[in-house]
Each structure stands twice: as structure tokens, then as C-alpha cells.
Amino acid sequence: MGCNQSTSAGSVGRESKANVDEQTYMFLCKVKLLKRLPQDELPALAKSATEVEFKPGQSIIKQGEEGNEFFMIKKGTADVEINGKKVAGLKAGDYFGENALLRNEPRNATIKANSQVVTLKITRQAFSSLGLQDKLEFPKRGAVGGGVAVQAEIKPPSEKSTEDVQLIKQALQANTNLNTIANLDEARIKAMSDVMWKEPVAKGTAIIKQNDLQADYFYIVKSGSFSISKAEDVKEGQSVESAAAAQLGSVEAGGSFGELALLYFAPRAATITANVDSEVFVTARQQFKEILLRANEAETKQNLDYVGRCEVFSAALKDSEKKELAAAMHEMTFSKDETIFEQGETGTQFFLLVEGSVVVLKDGKEVASLRATPEKAPYFGEKALENKEPRAATIKVTSSRARTLWVDKETFEVLLGSLSELIKRGKDGDTVVAKSVAPTAADAKRFGVIKFADLKKHGLLGCGGFGAVELVEETKTGNMFALKALSKGYVVKSGMQASVMSEKNVQLMCDSPFIVKLFETYNSPEHLYFLLELALGGELYATYNKRNMWGNEACAKFYVAGTVLAFEHLHGKKIVFRDLKPENLLLTEEGRVKLTDMGLAKVIFGKTYTTCGTPDYFAPELIASKGHTHAVDWWTLGILTFELMSGHPPFESATPMQIYAKVQKGINAVVFPKKLKGDVETLVKGLCNSNPTERLAMKKGGIQNIKTQKWFASFGWSDMEGLSMKPPYVPTVKSKKDMKNFSANKEDMPPQIPYKDPKTGWDKDFATSA
Incomplete structure (x- = not known):
């Protein structure tokens, strides 16, 4: 039997058991989870399926309940309800509850029959008794990245009538998804409206295409209408997740779409096509992020105000240095009678008291009290910025709550240099104060040189959102490694150049038995490679x-x-x-x-x-x-x-x-x-x-x-x-080449996009070895 085989059925009377199993087998072939099983395991699983009927209005599963059963719809239709609201519909060939074959977890949704529904049911016990958990392949949940929208064109804002401004405002307020990710107050709504530009969209134009990597814009419909479609093969069936994510329908004037693109880089989830000649208002992710960043500047300004109130900094630091310090400081809160630090401790943190009061204790006796005021931010622990001497006193909170800003010695000296040297120089001085070197990557040759030409590939270990990992052997020594390959075309297309260079440098900084080590990096015309420590478990x-x-x-x-x-x-x-x-x-x-x-x-x-x-x-x-x-x-x-x-x-x-x-x-x-x-x-x-x-x-x-x-x-x-x-x-693990604990599926391979060198030299320092 093969998954492309047509379903056979008796023409008259009851279907034979063989035909029922064959039909069940064909249904199982459609399930994404089960596609990750060896195909010769499906006939036995099909025999374990039982047929269960549900009446219209009857709940097949209920949201929040734990389940151990998987269902496929053989006949009829059902609704998917989340928190009592219908979000999708299911039909014959669709399925739900597949994770229940593996583990206990609350059902994500209620599935309710809206006609007479016939389902095929498989229990976790039946699945487990066949030993199928050990034979499944498990894809990684994909990460979403913060790629730079390198090709996102930002156009000048369009002039807008009073009606346009009102339409934009109402569309933003009505977009519940957008309001989940941002507090859209009047100021932010106005800022978004101010930067938006108008674009015509001809009838039949797909303004967004499913899986498109150029997902940088958010749209509000000024006039016209758009349909939402998802390229699902009807014959394949779909899960509850894909059905709920589809959100098929249309967007009319005053509606909006594409809000996920404002949050992060991720391929588009659906295709959106103009039903008639239409007009949209457009904004890009960079613009949205800048609007949110402006709101965050208020916090930095507040921190800058606190830094300015501190006597030691107001006398020693230039305005630009105060801004740098304010942006790097962290908040820590304390309760009444809690000690911020104790006499005799080795300290590395300097504190500004910005809210509340404390007492200073030496040898158990109170020697001073400090209170934050609008004019003054008391400080303590300044010696920690100069050396690692034991704390000279205990600082204890006397108010119901105390709020502090703190910075450690390493951060301070990387950003600004030595505090004692800054004090000597003063805020008006011209002397250059040397800064400490930021944490850097270890010597790339600490493990010796391993040449790419000496690596022999043995098989695929796994696939992630941006790369594939293979088991390789260094032929000269017999040592085994994991080789991670990234498509340079995909890296550039998704704007991840800086992230990839950061990944290399961060990996080289790490030397812990609890973190996979990096041995070498290589650069080829089409790919970047990481040679990594192998973990065969x-x-x-x-x-x-x-x-x-x-x-x-x-x-x-x-x-x-x-x-x-x-x-x-x-x-x-x-x-x-x-x-x-x-x-x-x-x-x-x-x-x-x-x-x-x-x-x-x-x-x-x-x-x-x-x-x-x-x-x-x-x-x-x-x-x-x-x-x-x-x-x-x-x-x-x-x-x-x-x-x-x-x-x-x-x-x-x-x-x-x-x-x-x-x-x-x-x-x-x-x-x-x-x-x-x-x-x-x-x-x-x-x-x-x-x-x-x-x-x-x-x-x-x-x-x-x-x-x-x-x-x-x-x-x-x-x-x-x-x-x-x-x-x-x-x-x-039977040998150093045993890959049985990994089950990679080539369907999970990230896109391999042909590389066209942008001539920016972004990858020139990537390779540590030839």
C-alpha cells in the first residue's frame, strides 16, 4: 500500500473489514504527525482505529480537558471553538488531538459536531502498544527572528483627510491582534497614522503571498475588498492548528491585515488578494518599532534624571556618558527590612536609590539614613566600581518598598572606563579615559585546526529554521563532529547577516560543559558552516x-x-x-x-x-x-x-x-x-x-x-x-557514528536560496579555517 493509492470501498452493503482498514490507512496518510512514521507502520495503526459517531451539537472534545485520543473526521463537519468563539471549521479528512497520542495536555479547543459526524479514533494506548513513539520524527518548533528588513522600501507619508485619519484610527483600535502586542494609545495611533502612505492595488493582485519572506508591511484597507486564502491541499486534510490559523474570509474597507510583520520577521501565513480595484494605507516594521521605541525613551530619560541627581556622576560624567550609563542600568526592588548588601560581602554592584529609604549600619549600629527625593538620588556601593573590596557597611531598607538602579563594575568600565579616572578628569575635562575591553571570543584555534577538506559526511542529524546539521568525521583523526550549514542566500534574504556573525562570536566565547562547543567555522560560495561538538544522545x-x-x-x-x-x-x-x-x-x-x-x-x-x-x-x-x-x-x-x-x-x-x-x-x-x-x-x-x-x-x-x-x-x-x-x-548510543537518536526529515530543510553576493563583505571574517 502507498499513500497515493486511491481509496477502495464496496458499492453495496457494508464495507468489508479489509476495505475499512484500507480507507483508514488512506486517512492516516494525510496526518502530518503520522507522515513522520515509516509508512509500513501505518497498516497496523489503521487496524487499531475504531469508528465513533457524534450527533449534531455534541462535543467531541472539550477545551481544557486532558485527552488521550486522536480523531479524524470521516464524514460530516465540525466547528472549532476557542473560549466559546468559533474560529474555524473542520470537514472530512481533517483531524485533531494528535498530540494526545504522545502525552497528556489540555485540549486547545472544543470540537463540536454541527452535523452527523463519523470519526476514526485512535487511543494513546493503541499507539504506544505498537511502539510507534520511538519511530516518530519530531521537527523543531521554529524560532522567529529579528532579521533586518533589508529590502523594505519606506515611502513618504501620504496626505490624509479627516475621514482617512478617522478610518486609520478605527482600524487600529479594532485590530485585536495588534492591541495584544502594543498599547495603542492616542499618541501611538497618531504616530502610526502620520507615517502611513497610500497605495493602489489592482483587482486580482496578491498584495501578500503565503510563505513570502518579504513580510515587512502592515496594511489598512481604505477602499475595496481583499480575500484571504491558504494554499492547503484539500486532499491532505488539516489539523485544528492549521484550520484555526487560516482565518479564511475577506477584509473590507476599514479592516487591516499583516500585523505579525510589525513584530518580527516570519514568512507570511496566507495569501491576500484584491477582489476589486482597492486602496490601502501601509506602514513598515521599522516604522512601528521606532514608534514603540519612542515610548521606551521615557524610561531612559527617567533613568538619566536619576543619574543626574547622583552627586558622584553629575560631577564626573559628560552628558553623553550619563546617557550611556542610564541606558545600561537595571532596576532592582527590595521590601522593608531586606538588606541590599551586607558588611563584609565582596561587592561588584553600584546602587542608586530612586524610591524609598534605607539605613546604613556599621558593626550593627546605625550611622546614617538615606532617602530618595525629587532632588537627590542617594548612592551606595561606589567602591565596587573601583575594586572588589569587602562592603564597608550594611544597607537595610526602612520603607515599605525601595527601588534601586544598579550597574556592575564590568559594565561600567566597558562603557565608560574607570570611575576613579573619570572623577579625576571631571565632566569638563578633556583627558581620554581608557575603557575596558568587552567580553570577546576565545582564540578560535584553541582546539587546533580542522580543515573542511578533511571532513567526511555520514548523514543528516537535524534541520532547524535556518540550517541543517550533519554528522561528519575528521578523516585524519577519526574524531566526530556536528556540521551546521546555513544557506547564505537565505541568510541575506531574511536579513540575518549580523545575527550569523554574532552567533559565531558568541559561540566562541562559550567554554562550559553545559554548552555545545564550537571548533571551526567555514565559508563556501553558497554556505556558512559551524563545526560543533557532537552530542549523540x-x-x-x-x-x-x-x-x-x-x-x-x-x-x-x-x-x-x-x-x-x-x-x-x-x-x-x-x-x-x-x-x-x-x-x-x-x-x-x-x-x-x-x-x-x-x-x-x-x-x-x-x-x-x-x-x-x-x-x-x-x-x-x-x-x-x-x-x-x-x-x-x-x-x-x-x-x-x-x-x-x-x-x-x-x-x-x-x-x-x-x-x-x-x-x-x-x-x-x-x-x-x-x-x-x-x-x-x-x-x-x-x-x-x-x-x-x-x-x-x-x-x-x-x-x-x-x-x-x-x-x-x-x-x-x-x-x-x-x-x-x-x-x-x-x-x-552504540558507536561514535550511531545516529539512531536523531530522526531528520528533509521536508524540514530550510530554504536553499541561490546566493548573490551583495559585495558588502558581511561574511569576510566568518571563517576560522579553510
Whole structure:
């Protein structure tokens, strides 16, 4: 039997059992999840399917309930309802609940029969009894990047009538997706209206094409009408997610579309075509981001005001230096009777008190009290910016709440230089104060030279959103590596040149047993290559699905702890990772965990503003484009902990915009399953605080707050760091060339776009070896 075979059926009377199985087999061939099984496994699975009928109005599955059954619609139609609202329709050949074959997770939607519906049902027990989990291939959830819209043309704004301005305002206010990602107050609406330009669109023109990489514009319909279509092969069937994401229909005058393009770079999800000659107002992602950035400038101005109130800085720093410092400072809040630091501690942080009051204690006795006022921002810990002397006093909070801004010695000296030298120079001085060198990549030759010509390929390990990874052998030594290839054409098309160069430099900075090492980089006419440390135990995501490890507390603690130690290393080098998920955690042959894929990692001082990551793991400040710090990584750690313990991320939904709407409601609106009650729930909520400065590792104590959290009460952190802790799961790896823990599908290969050199020299320093 093959998947292209036509379905056979008896012409009269009941179908034979063979024909029923054949028809079921043909249905199963359409399911994306099951396409990742060897085709010879499907006949046995088809025999395990049972036929179930539902009456009109009857719920087949209900949103929020945990399920262990997968359904395909054989006859009839059904509605997809999310939060009581119909979002899509399903027909014969469509399917839902496929994830229930792998793990417990709440249903994302209610599926309600709106006619007599006949379904085919397969239970998780039947799926598991056939040993099919181990034979599935698991694609990575794609990250979305912050590529530069290199070809996005911005036109001069058009003149607008009063009616035009009103239409734009009403369209922006009516776009619920857009209001999920940005607080569209009057000022922002006016700013968006001011920059928009008008364009005619002829009847039949596809203004947006599905999967187009040039996804840079947002549109408001001034006049005319547009239809939305999705290139789904009707014969293939579709899942609930694809049905809900389709949002088929039309957009009339006063409507809008393309809002995801304002948030980040991602291929278009549908095709939008003019039904008649039409007109649209247009704005680009860069313009939208600039409007949001202007709102964020108010926070920087406030910080600048605080810096100006500090006597030591007002006397020592020039205006430009104060601005740099203000942008790099972080906020930390404290409660009454909490100590900001204690006498005798070694300090690296300098604090400005911007709200509240504190007392200064020496040898237990109060020697001074400090209060923030509109005129003055008291400071303490300035010695930490000059040397690492023990703290001379204890600072204790006396108000109900104290808010501080802080900067560490390394950041201060990289941005501005030595504080003592700046004080000597003064704000009016001309002396050049030398700055410290920012964290840099290690010597690319620290592992020796490995030439590309000496590498022999053995097979495909995996595919990601931007590259494919192969198992390779250095023929001279027999050493095995993973070789990641990126299409240079795709990199340039998606504007990811700077990200790729950053990935190389960040990867070379890392030297931790909890992070995959980079050995060499190569540059060919069509591709860029990373030669990476090999971890043959497989991706954590696929391992969890195949071994049904979701909810295993010992495993979750081990992998979360390994991620904490990876982040500790990265953050110590001022690197923010930004794309944590089980797919980016690899297991070694011994079962140890390693963080991989630095494609979205970046060295930052203060905040950065690129929206990127994997939607399930987006922090609220990413969605709102408010600027983010290393705090986003601690949010993602909370999401990872929840997913490993439950089998699904807490804000999971059918579409990205539905995820973002849930994220904005906060972690306290999430229903925690039984396995996530108690100390682990407290940990997740402590990491997923909507306020980045209140996340567990961002408060006083830092990472130690996680290590001492009750869920980790009996965990041996020193054994984990010293690699002496026995892993809870050891994968089967029979040889140094055994790829059985990986199952790559060539369908997941990123686009291989022919490369046309833009002659900018962007890649000239990429290669570390020939």
C-alpha cells in the first residue's frame, strides 16, 4: 500500500473489514504527525482505529480537558471553538488531538459536531502498544527572528483627510491582534497614522503571498475588498492548528491585515488578494518599532534624571556618558527590612536609590539614613566600581518598598572606563579615559585546526529554521563532529547577516560543559558552516516524546539545573540566549545535557529591542517590544520547567497571537496540572513574573535564588557542576557514528536560496579555517 493509492470501498452493503482498514490507512496518510512514521507502520495503526459517531451539537472534545485520543473526521463537519468563539471549521479528512497520542495536555479547543459526524479514533494506548513513539520524527518548533528588513522600501507619508485619519484610527483600535502586542494609545495611533502612505492595488493582485519572506508591511484597507486564502491541499486534510490559523474570509474597507510583520520577521501565513480595484494605507516594521521605541525613551530619560541627581556622576560624567550609563542600568526592588548588601560581602554592584529609604549600619549600629527625593538620588556601593573590596557597611531598607538602579563594575568600565579616572578628569575635562575591553571570543584555534577538506559526511542529524546539521568525521583523526550549514542566500534574504556573525562570536566565547562547543567555522560560495561538538544522545524534545518522560520530576530537575548552569556561564559573559526550548537541549552519550544553537544569542549591556525567539516561550516584554534584558532567559526557564513537568508549555495555543494574548494575562491565569503543584509551581511563577525585575534570578541573590528554591532542596548542585551526578536517563548510543537518536526529515530543510553576493563583505571574517 502507498499513500497515493486511491481509496477502495464496496458499492453495496457494508464495507468489508479489509476495505475499512484500507480507507483508514488512506486517512492516516494525510496526518502530518503520522507522515513522520515509516509508512509500513501505518497498516497496523489503521487496524487499531475504531469508528465513533457524534450527533449534531455534541462535543467531541472539550477545551481544557486532558485527552488521550486522536480523531479524524470521516464524514460530516465540525466547528472549532476557542473560549466559546468559533474560529474555524473542520470537514472530512481533517483531524485533531494528535498530540494526545504522545502525552497528556489540555485540549486547545472544543470540537463540536454541527452535523452527523463519523470519526476514526485512535487511543494513546493503541499507539504506544505498537511502539510507534520511538519511530516518530519530531521537527523543531521554529524560532522567529529579528532579521533586518533589508529590502523594505519606506515611502513618504501620504496626505490624509479627516475621514482617512478617522478610518486609520478605527482600524487600529479594532485590530485585536495588534492591541495584544502594543498599547495603542492616542499618541501611538497618531504616530502610526502620520507615517502611513497610500497605495493602489489592482483587482486580482496578491498584495501578500503565503510563505513570502518579504513580510515587512502592515496594511489598512481604505477602499475595496481583499480575500484571504491558504494554499492547503484539500486532499491532505488539516489539523485544528492549521484550520484555526487560516482565518479564511475577506477584509473590507476599514479592516487591516499583516500585523505579525510589525513584530518580527516570519514568512507570511496566507495569501491576500484584491477582489476589486482597492486602496490601502501601509506602514513598515521599522516604522512601528521606532514608534514603540519612542515610548521606551521615557524610561531612559527617567533613568538619566536619576543619574543626574547622583552627586558622584553629575560631577564626573559628560552628558553623553550619563546617557550611556542610564541606558545600561537595571532596576532592582527590595521590601522593608531586606538588606541590599551586607558588611563584609565582596561587592561588584553600584546602587542608586530612586524610591524609598534605607539605613546604613556599621558593626550593627546605625550611622546614617538615606532617602530618595525629587532632588537627590542617594548612592551606595561606589567602591565596587573601583575594586572588589569587602562592603564597608550594611544597607537595610526602612520603607515599605525601595527601588534601586544598579550597574556592575564590568559594565561600567566597558562603557565608560574607570570611575576613579573619570572623577579625576571631571565632566569638563578633556583627558581620554581608557575603557575596558568587552567580553570577546576565545582564540578560535584553541582546539587546533580542522580543515573542511578533511571532513567526511555520514548523514543528516537535524534541520532547524535556518540550517541543517550533519554528522561528519575528521578523516585524519577519526574524531566526530556536528556540521551546521546555513544557506547564505537565505541568510541575506531574511536579513540575518549580523545575527550569523554574532552567533559565531558568541559561540566562541562559550567554554562550559553545559554548552555545545564550537571548533571551526567555514565559508563556501553558497554556505556558512559551524563545526560543533557532537552530542549523540539526541534532542531533549524528541527524547521526551519517544520515552514519554513528561512529568518525570528527577529528569526535569536534572535538565533544568543544567540549563541554569548554562545560563550562569552565558550571563557572566553578558550573553542573553533568547531561544530556550527542549529542542535546543542535547543529550550526550552519558546522558548529560548541553545547550545548543546560539542563533539568537547576543552580548548586551542594558537592554536590546529585537523581537525574537520561539512563540511558546515569548516573555511579555518581547511581545510588547519594550526592550529586554537577560531576564527573558529566566522567563523561558520557567516555561521549560512547566513543559517538562506537564508535556506542554503553559500558554500553548493554536496561533502565535493566541499565545501572546494568554501571555499578557500572566502566569497566574494558567491552570497548573497536578504534577506542577507545590514547590515547582512556586518556582515557575517566580521565574515567569510579568515584571522582569521581579523574576527569581533578577532579585537579590541572583541564580542562588533558584539553587536554593525548595523544589531543588535535596539537589546536589556541586555534583551537577562537577559532572559527578548520575544522569537520570542514559540514551542508547552504540558507536561514535550511531545516529539512531536523531530522526531528520528533509521536508524540514530550510530554504536553499541561490546566493548573490551583495559585495558588502558581511561574511569576510566568518571563517576560522579553510
